Amino acid sequence: MIVRPRQHRQQAQLGTPGLPTRAPPRRHQLTWIAMILAGCSDGVLDPSEPVVASLGIVDAPAALLVADTVRLTLVAMDSSGTAITPTVTWTASNGAVASVSNSGLVSGLAEGTTTIRVAAGALSDSISLTVTAGVRFAALVTGADHTCGLTSAGAVYCWGSNWGMQLGVETTSHSCTVPPSTQARSCSPRPVPVGGSIQFSSVSSGGGHNCGLDAGGRAYCWGDNAWEQLGTRGDLLFRSATPVLVSGGQVFRALDAGGDFTCGLTNGNAAYCWGSHAFGELGTGDLDLFSSHAPVEVVGGHQFAHPVSGWMHACGLTGSGQAYCWGENEIGTVGNGSVSPPGAWPAEPTPSLVAGGLAFSQLGAGIRYSCGLTTAGLAYCWGAGLRGKLGNGSTADHTTPVPVAGGLTWRSLSVGLEHTCGFTTAGDSACWGNNQVGQLGVAPTGEHCPSGTQAPELDCSSRPVTRTVMPRRFKTVIPGGVHTCALDDLGYAFCWGTNGLAQLGNGQVGGWSHVPSPVIRPQ
Numbered sequence: 001m002i003v004r005p006r007q008h009r010q011q012a013q014l015g016t017p018g019l020p021t022r023a024p025p026r027r028h029q030l031t032w033i034a035m036i037l038a039g040c041s042d043g044v045l046d047p048s049e050p051v052v053a054s055l056g057i058v059d060a061p062a063a064l065l066v067a068d069t070v071r072l073t074l075v076a077m078d079s080s081g082t083a084i085t086p087t088v089t090w091t092a093s094n095g096a097v098a099s100v101s102n103s104g105l106v107s108g109l110a111e112g113t114t115t116i117r118v119a120a121g122a123l124s125d126s127i128s129l130t131v132t133a134g135v136r137f138a139a140l141v142t143g144a145d146h147t148c149g150l151t152s153a154g155a156v157y158c159w160g161s162n163w164g165m166q167l168g169v170e171t172t173s174h175s176c177t178v179p180p181s182t183q184a185r186s187c188s189p190r191p192v193p194v195g196g197s198i199q200f201s202s203v204s205s206g207g208g209h210n211c212g213l214d215a216g217g218r219a220y221c222w223g224d225n226a227w228e229q230l231g232t233r234g235d236l237l238f239r240s241a242t243p244v245l246v247s248g249g250q251v252f253r254a255l256d257a258g259g260d261f262t263c264g265l266t267n268g269n270a271a272y273c274w275g276s277h278a279f280g281e282l283g284t285g286d287l288d289l290f291s292s293h294a295p296v297e298v299v300g301g302h303q304f305a306h307p308v309s310g311w312m313h314a315c316g317l318t319g320s321g322q323a324y325c326w327g328e329n330e331i332g333t334v335g336n337g338s339v340s341p342p343g344a345w346p347a348e349p350t351p352s353l354v355a356g357g358l359a360f361s362q363l364g365a366g367i368r369y370s371c372g373l374t375t376a377g378l379a380y381c382w383g384a385g386l387r388g389k390l391g392n393g394s395t396a397d398h399t400t401p402v403p404v405a406g407g408l409t410w411r412s413l414s415v416g417l418e419h420t421c422g423f424t425t426a427g428d429s430a431c432w433g434n435n436q437v438g439q440l441g442v443a444p445t446g447e448h449c450p451s452g453t454q455a456p457e458l459d460c461s462s463r464p465v466t467r468t469v470m471p472r473r474f475k476t477v478i479p480g481g482v483h484t485c486a487l488d489d490l491g492y493a494f495c496w497g498t499n500g501l502a503q504l505g506n507g508q509v510g511g512w513s514h515v516p517s518p519v520i521r522p523q
Contacts, residue, residue, distance in 0.1 A: 056075050060072055094112060142479065271297070277290060388460040505520065
């Protein structure tokens, strides 16, 4: 029943308008009054309250910043599956942590965890909500299944998977298991400080390791060292939770960590790489090395403005906007129009000029594909089209750059392992690629892309889709493996996508969501 405010009104008259009426017989008065009170207001009968068959809270964040508000979305249906709007009651189990209005508007009040419940008759649904003061960063970087943030004071905090000690601690208080694997991995659902006393000026995350520069340009790395990607001998150090100084004594001005290797630029703009060389990632011009703990110079004498490291390939961008790539090239990853010959090892250890004559201002690399932003603000991608990674409306592979669909102009791009995000010149944030667990920041798109395995096709978008859920104004959006993180204009970190290895940093482990949740404060 729809309940309306009581109002003063004249006594209801029964009968034909304009003719004298008489009161109903006394024996019917109680029934008549009850009918009015139960079913009408202002003398008009109300429709009966819809019968709720299902009730659920959808698209709710797992965490909320103190002093922030969010309106929860409720989906209710009747027995026929028709959406209805019933009368409901909202409650918070801990009103000191968060309050909730009768319209589902939740306000964070103090740090803690509370349960928000909605009820309609005998049906109810609830969510667990963590309220946090949050943590502010100057920069964010994402790895395959972890994320790190750099504070303005030069401290680094990381969260997510810690299988290789990439969080900068030897052990954590949590374990994560991702089906179908039954092996538990060390992880942390909230930021932990990286060990040591180094103040970093920049940091970069790779597959299971991270590297950073101090104020003097010295490079330090920590995490997995199976391929000597920490810049120290693998037979002496298999992994390290504490940043170790990269051997060789070079001074760098920029670094970019890849899958199992890292590349950096010296002050003279020469590129050096170290770690795995299984597919020619180090750019030595040959495959004589299997890996190298010491940085080796990329051949060709190119002067690069930016280094780019993907999963098994790397690229460099010159000051004039030319892009050169090297490494794995089974399906055209290096973008020069060729592929490795059938039967040959799919490696191109010599930097090759990306075809097309385009002048790029930005480059990014993921798993077997790369994307670049031209000086005119147009986006192009090349390599593997699997899972819609090239953003051109198809899943076909391309050995040379193809334009991203939509005709949008962009001001920035950032490339993850299988999805890419950026900001258009209109100020919108848009992503494309794999959306299996909501990493594009949108609900399932309904588009299905081949997974590349015997598994079913995955939800994806082969063209840019605008992110619709933005709790704040984001200034950077950084795709990772199967998660994405962003910084808002105040420096607060938000993440979305899978949380199987605690990648979202929201204090919880498991599940996934396309809705951004703030990263909670370190303990």
